[in-house]
Amino acid sequence: MTELARARFTRMQDGTAEEFARIEAGETEYARTLPRRVADAVRALETGGAPGYAVSRLEHSLQSATLAERDGKPVDYVVAALVHDIGDSLAPYSHGSYAAAVLRPFVSEELCWIVSHHPLFQMYYYGPHMGGDKHARDQFRDHPWYEATVEFCEKYDENCFDPDYDWLPLEHFAPLVASVFTREPTFR
Numbered sequence: 462m463t464e465l466a467r468a469r470f471t472r473m474q475d476g477t478a479e480e481f482a483r484i485e486a487g488e489t490e491y492a493r494t495l496p497r498r499v500a501d502a503v504r505a506l507e508t509g510g511a512p513g514y515a516v517s518r519l520e521h522s523l524q525s526a527t528l529a530e531r532d533g534k535p536v537d538y539v540v541a542a543l544v545h546d547i548g549d550s551l552a553p554y555s556h557g558s559y560a561a562a563v564l565r566p567f568v569s570e571e572l573c574w575i576v577s578h579h580p581l582f583q584m585y586y587y588g589p590h591m592g593g594d595k596h597a598r599d600q601f602r603d604h605p606w607y608e609a610t611v612e613f614c615e616k617y618d619e620n621c622f623d624p625d626y627d628w629l630p631l632e633h634f635a636p637l638v639a640s641v642f643t644r645e646p647t648f649r
């Protein structure tokens with residue numbers, strides 16, 4: 462990114478049109494690097510998330526995205542699978558809504574809902590071992606996206622801890638990440 466002249470205001474209310482025009486131009490340039498920052502956040506999962514699993518959280522995420530792609534899921538879904546756990550390091554108690562917030566301006570509300578609720582739905586597979594409620598997801602049984610979230614957990618999450626699976630490298634998904642995160646964002 463090119464060096465930007467700093468604004469002089471100390472309160473936003475005192476900023477000039479010229480200063481904000483410069484800042485806006487800088488924001489636009491910064492937004493173009495979002496795909497790289499998303500990929501970096503996924504890469505950081507090599508050492509992120511709770512330890513003790515058979516694979517790193519990065520390997521888990523690559524396995525998830527690879528399975529989704531090999532099942533013929535759309536690009537948005539594959540990218541959502543890739544990033545679904547990026548909140549594990551900074552938002553360990555709300556990592557679903559963290560990832561959904563990153564995705565929300567660029568993908569469907571249904572996909573965001575799936576990602577946001579996957580931690581609660583996933584509890585079906587391990588809850589009783591860790592003091593959680595296996596059936597917590599039942600509260601959403603009548604929700605239109607219930608089955609889709611069950612499917613995500615069953616096919617692309619709870620089963621993605623296999624160190625012998627031949628997942629694709631992060632570089633393979635870079636063009637997909639770029640195609641999603643360079644779209645015109647929807648503010649919601």
Ligand SMILES: [Fe+2]
Pocket residue numbers: 545546556579580
């Ligand atoms: Fe998760």
Ligand SMILES: [Fe+2]
Pocket residue numbers: 521545546618
């Ligand atoms: Fe996961």
